[in-house]
Amino acid sequence: MTGSGMTGTGPPGLSLAAAEGAASSRAAARPLGARARNVRRARTAGLNAFGVIIALITLFPIFWMISTAFKPSQEIYSLTPHLVPAHPTWSNFSQVISGRVSGGIGGVWLFFRNSLAVALLSVVIASLLALLASVAVARFRFRFRTSFLIMLLIVQMIPGQALIIALFLDFRSLNLLGNLAGLVIVYAAQALPVTIWMLRNFVATVPRELEEAAAIDGASGTRIFWRILFPLVAPGLVATSIFAFITAYNEFIVALTFLGQAHSDYTLPIYVQYFFGRGGAQWGPIMAASTMYTIPVVIFFLIVRRRLVGGLVAGAVKG
Numbered sequence: 001m002t003g004s005g006m007t008g009t010g011p012p013g014l015s016l017a018a019a020e021g022a023a024s025s026r027a028a029a030r031p032l033g034a035r036a037r038n039v040r041r042a043r044t045a046g047l048n049a050f051g052v053i054i055a056l057i058t059l060f061p062i063f064w065m066i067s068t069a070f071k072p073s074q075e076i077y078s079l080t081p082h083l084v085p086a087h088p089t090w091s092n093f094s095q096v097i098s099g100r101v102s103g104g105i106g107g108v109w110l111f112f113r114n115s116l117a118v119a120l121l122s123v124v125i126a127s128l129l130a131l132l133a134s135v136a137v138a139r140f141r142f143r144f145r146t147s148f149l150i151m152l153l154i155v156q157m158i159p160g161q162a163l164i165i166a167l168f169l170d171f172r173s174l175n176l177l178g179n180l181a182g183l184v185i186v187y188a189a190q191a192l193p194v195t196i197w198m199l200r201n202f203v204a205t206v207p208r209e210l211e212e213a214a215a216i217d218g219a220s221g222t223r224i225f226w227r228i229l230f231p232l233v234a235p236g237l238v239a240t241s242i243f244a245f246i247t248a249y250n251e252f253i254v255a256l257t258f259l260g261q262a263h264s265d266y267t268l269p270i271y272v273q274y275f276f277g278r279g280g281a282q283w284g285p286i287m288a289a290s291t292m293y294t295i296p297v298v299i300f301f302l303i304v305r306r307r308l309v310g311g312l313v314a315g316a317v318k319g
Helices: 002-009 012-069 091-098 108-139 145-157 160-173 180-204 208-216 221-250 253-259 268-275 283-314
Strands: none
Touching (some): 012 283, 091 108, 091 283, 108 283, 160 180, 160 253, 180 253, 268 283
């Protein structure tokens, strides 16, 4: 009985020493904890400041483009630059919209329509073909499957300029020069390698059990594809479509080479070149055209932004 009591309570001196040691440990831990919190706060503030600096550096060219678009020529060529136009004007935009610089071919809306049609058709064709190819690569096992994936990466490494002469000769024999159909085929083909590679990861994240359960319930292969697989891969399709849209919308060299003298089929990047003359560049109209040029991309991004984040994250789960 006495032994059990001594075991439960312990010597009074030992208990007092342990309490004093614990108190001193807590007292020593308080400065360390406060110091760690200060370090974390300083690190967070530093990272936030660094992010703000990067954002300002990234957004400043866009701000300068928009600001210059509203400046008259006197302010553009002034030796004292101004961030904000002192006398805003719409003359640069009116000169771009009127199309006088194109020599009567048409206004900016003609070139805008051509660029938008080519970009949207390229996105639709590239997305459809890439979706079918990515399903085949991710779901089926066949010979040279790995070689096919490696070939996609190798093809993407080849500069597009190195293929222009060969493509020009092939498309001339097919009578696809001087019209927008040839551009759509080239742009869709250029976007296919990366689009297939990216969509393959999205398809691989969809569990096979969903398709097997639908097949057991009697669903056909076509219905499984459109009702089960396609809705789950749609966010990834949106992410890849943005890449295809921007690639087709901004392309200049192929459009200039393939369209030749078909001025009525020129796209917006070619139209901007009209403002670079022998006497110099008309920076006011160039910045105004560039500002109008970016609007469709921003609108396209705002339309698909809800699915974009999910698409970017979904493809990083399983390869």
